[in-house]
């Protein structure tokens with residue numbers, strides 16, 4: 393199986409991504425690492441433990457970094473509620489995190505499995521960037537980084553920037569200039585994956601505890617998207633990462649050069665993607681452009697149905 397580490401800030405869509413990965417025998421999840429983001433680090437870490445509990449998994453959970461490298465912290469209670477996972481009843485975790493820090497775990501895991509570990513960050517890139525700075529030797533040993541974040545067009549947290557990129561643009565810059573093979577799954581892709589009511593109903597139709605949990609998560613997640621964009625459901629951003637690893641044929645990607653805007657001002661955190669190759673700079677990312685949304689949701693329902 394493909395060895396992966398899930399690094400995120402759960403978060404409704406991060407939670408679904410963790411459930412998707414832990415249900416997939418094609419993957420070996422070495423660990424789940426947490427970062428600040430949608431809500432503060434205490435809550436994203438608690439939520440990772442909650443999801444592990446629900447999945448009845450033994451995967452180790454490592455607590456990561458609670459602040460961005462340079463910019464002041466932001467958070468997204470507006471989308472995910474006070475808990476970061478508002479909506480369903482959250483089971484009480486029976487186990488805590490490992491003692492090792494997430495950044496140290498990332499470095500150790502990559503060194504122990506050279507060339508084999510795929511990092512799947514679905515939040516701000518702070519943990520990954522710090523691992524690359526603390527242990528530069530790991531860059532050539534990472535198989536690939538598959539990140540949900542950025543956009544080839546407009547943002548969602550500012551007109552220019554997507555939330556995960558804006559939350560730590562300097563960390564994103566470190567990752568985009570690291571030379572590690574990188575897949576960027578941004579809003580231009582995830583806005584094609586709307587969890588509208590018929591898709592939510594398919595999770596509920598499983599008639600299982602986890603199916604119902606996902607349905608309630610998606611219903612809460614839909615509220616913000618309905619109010620802000622007038623959409624009938626939430627854009628299910630983060631699970632596109634693991635889905636792409638499992639079923640790449642459901643998606644289209646194109647190599648592009650992507651640069652993160654670090655300048656202070658209205659464009660900070662924008663992932664400037666050279667869609668037409670006008671800079672002549674060599675591509676540093678495979679950028680997701682097409683999504684077979686029906687195929688993606690069918691895969692999700694099938695995997696969630698395994699619980």
Ligand code: BDR
Nearest residue numbers: 403405468514555556629
């Ligand atoms: C990203 O921001 C978070 O709110 C989501 O979990 C996703 O990772 C979308 O911009």
Ligand code: CA
Nearest residue numbers: 403406514515
């Ligand atoms: Ca996320």
